[in-house]
Amino acid sequence: MNGPFFTRWRFSRIIAMIQIIIGLFVIFISMASLHRFYNASGLLHFSSKEACHKFDTITEGILSEGGYATFDLKALSERIDEVLSQMAELQEKLESTAMKLGKNAKKEKDKKLSTVAENITLVEFKRFLEEEVIRPLYDAHISLRLTRIPRPEDAVLGAHSGALMEDPLLNYFTVEETRKYITAKANRDDMLNVYDTNKTYNTIGHTCVLMKKELDKYMNYDVGSYCGDDWELGQQLMIGGCDPLPRRRCLARASKLYQRPLPINESLWTIPDDGNVRWSKYKCRNFKCLSYKNPKRGYNKCVGCFDMEKEKLKWVSTNGSLADFLIKDVLKVKPGEIRIGLDVSVTTGTFAARMREFNVTIVSTALNLGAPFSDTIALRGLIPLYTTMSQRLPFFDNTMDLIHTSNFLDGWIDLQLMDFILFDWDRVLRPGGLLWVDKFSCARKDLDDYMYMFLQFRYKKHKWVVSFKSKKEVYLSALLEKPPRSL
Numbered sequence: 001m002n003g004p005f006f007t008r009w010r011f012s013r014i015i016a017m018i019q020i021i022i023g024l025f026v027i028f029i030s031m032a033s034l035h036r037f038y039n040a041s042g043l044l045h046f047s048s049k050e051a052c053h054k055f056d057t058i059t060e061g062i063l064s065e066g067g068y069a070t071f072d073l074k075a076l077s078e079r080i081d082e083v084l085s086q087m088a089e090l091q092e093k094l095e096s097t098a099m100k101l102g103k104n105a106k107k108e109k110d111k112k113l114s115t116v117a118e119n120i121t122l123v124e125f126k127r128f129l130e131e132e133v134i135r136p137l138y139d140a141h142i143s144l145r146l147t148r149i150p151r152p153e154d155a156v157l158g159a160h161s162g163a164l165m166e167d168p169l170l171n172y173f174t175v176e177e178t179r180k181y182i183t184a185k186a187n188r189d190d191m192l193n194v195y196d197t198n199k200t201y202n203t204i205g206h207t208c209v210l211m212k213k214e215l216d217k218y219m220n221y222d223v224g225s226y227c228g229d230d231w232e233l234g235q236q237l238m239i240g241g242c243d244p245l246p247r248r249r250c251l252a253r254a255s256k257l258y259q260r261p262l263p264i265n266e267s268l269w270t271i272p273d274d275g276n277v278r279w280s281k282y283k284c285r286n287f288k289c290l291s292y293k294n295p296k297r298g299y300n301k302c303v304g305c306f307d308m309e310k311e312k313l314k315w316v317s318t319n320g321s322l323a324d325f326l327i328k329d330v331l332k333v334k335p336g337e338i339r340i341g342l343d344v345s346v347t348t349g350t351f352a353a354r355m356r357e358f359n360v361t362i363v364s365t366a367l368n369l370g371a372p373f374s375d376t377i378a379l380r381g382l383i384p385l386y387t388t389m390s391q392r393l394p395f396f397d398n399t400m401d402l403i404h405t406s407n408f409l410d411g412w413i414d415l416q417l418m419d420f421i422l423f424d425w426d427r428v429l430r431p432g433g434l435l436w437v438d439k440f441s442c443a444r445k446d447l448d449d450y451m452y453m454f455l456q457f458r459y460k461k462h463k464w465v466v467s468f469k470s471k472k473e474v475y476l477s478a479l480l481e482k483p484p485r486s487l
Contacts, residue, residue, distance in 0.1 A: 091137050098129045182206055184241070185414035188446070193412045194301060194346060195239045195369065200389065200417055207241030215242060221250040229253055232281040235367060238388050253278065264381040268353045269308050272379035277372045290371055299370030302346040302407055306371065311350040323439050323467045323477040327354055330436060330479060333462050334401075338434065341402030342385075342393070344409075344425075345438075349377035349384070351404060356382070360402070389421060395428040403429055404436040411442030411450070411473070418453050426457055429482045435459060437478040444474050451476065458483060 184199045193200055208215050218233050227250035234245055257275030261267060274286040283298030284290050290297050292304040304310050318324040331338055343351045343364045352362035366374040366384045377384035387394070389408075403425050409418060429435060435454075442450050447466065459480035467475045 087137065091134065094129060094134050094137065098126050098134065180416060181420060185417040187412040187414060189412075191412035194408055194410070195367070195388075197239065200414065205242065205244070208237070211237055211240050211242045214240075215246075219246065219248065221248065223249045224251075226251050226253055229278065229280055231278075231368070238390070239367075241390055243388055243390050261379055261381070267379065267381040268356065269312060270380075271306065271308055272376060276379055277375050279372075281368075282371060284371070297371070301369055302348070302373070305346075305348040305350070305373070306376070311348070314350055315354050321467060321475075322465045323475040325436070325438065325463060325477060325479060327358060330434070331358060331360075333479065333481075334432070334434060337432070338401045340400060341404060342395070342400055342428070343404045343406075345404070345406040346373065346408055347377070347406075348373055349380050349382040351406070352377070352382045353380060362402075362404075389417075393424050393428050397427050398430045400428050400430060400433055402434045402436065404438060405440075406438035409440060411446055415449060415453065418450075422453060422457070426482065431482055431484040431486070433482050434462075435478075435480045435482065437476060437480070440476040440478075441469055441473060442476070444472055447474055447476070454478060454480065 182204060187193050187198050187200065190198050192198060214233060214237055218230060218237060221227055227248060237243070237245060255275055255278050259273045259275050261272070261276070262270055271287045277287075279285045283296060284294075287306055290299070290306040292307055292310075297303075315325075315327045318326060338360055340361045341355070341363075343362050345351065345365070346369065347364055347366060349364050349366075352364045355362045361383075363383045363385050364377050365387055366377055367386065367388065368374055374384040374386050385394075409421070425435065437454060440450065454476075457480075459482055461478065461480060463477065463479035465475075465477045467477075469475050
């Protein structure tokens, strides 16, 4: 056991152990430095009550002039950055050592090494480094890096805006995926999304903390009496990430002029009665005003959706664009198999109405974004799902035959947000189900990024078309089939 290979292994192991010791020493020194930092600030010379008061000055004084007088936040922030840098360097060294051991293990795959006290192979030692050293170090590194320490520049911004711009309760969660999920996603190039905001919130209800004033107003009612005409406030809370909304113990209002809806054979392609909608929160006061010809219609998504003569042409005729797929052609891909589905679009229900004529039941997502989209879908005899993209879809796994999306996810969307949404769609789509991407619009320079987002699931391509929308923009239309993925 004293051959050259054992000597090399023992040397590599000694080097790895030395690096671990050095790493632990770096962390110890860093913690000791932080300890001295706190002592220098005088934080440890008070009683526990006084010490807590000192920490409270971080949040209480941060918006007032001289809020940092009792706490050198800048120095703490710089020290944290230094510790992070040292941990990253140590992690890199350990990963390099593990990689070298892996190469040696391939050369001596079947040769076991032994000492007086133990028997171990290079593969086992490499696994030990990766699982017992590198992984815990990585988790600690990420946790420390994701800890949001308010910085002086944040305080300046907060002082001007009237509040600290910080995701609520972010540091309460330690799993990186949870933190990624709930962090607000800024839109690409600061573009406005489908809700006309420049950020999109995934939510587990935590952002209600940011919207305390609005939530208190929403929940301020007399139990058993009528709710206020405040559906718009509720929608504002949902879009802001305070979603799902809490249940309320008050009676929802209806229009004073409400009429019986039309029978289903008439309602699908007829504009509903004006009296069946509460118009007080819209710029328009009737359906005629919502015409695409009216520049003051009050909405800019799905323009023309309230003009039934134009809507009747969708998905049954084409204007010559290769990106326009017809329903009959899509259903031929899976004859007799498409029975239920979901339409994630800004819509008045036309796709669902057309699919109903083919004996397919479609649930349509809808918010009232400047016009009564959700009301109109229901009054046409179809099923509206009043939900935001912040919410996990309320369907069980592997249940939908079809998911269709149009005029919803476009080139404004953050890639990580899109990733969470697409994985949720994949969850509810059954094996062999179809994902119909209907004229996804984005900048030409971003097309490769967005194409990858769809292709990563390795769906079977039945249709895949890229066409020009303008000189700098393109459309992507695709019909994709989910693979079985059976265990």
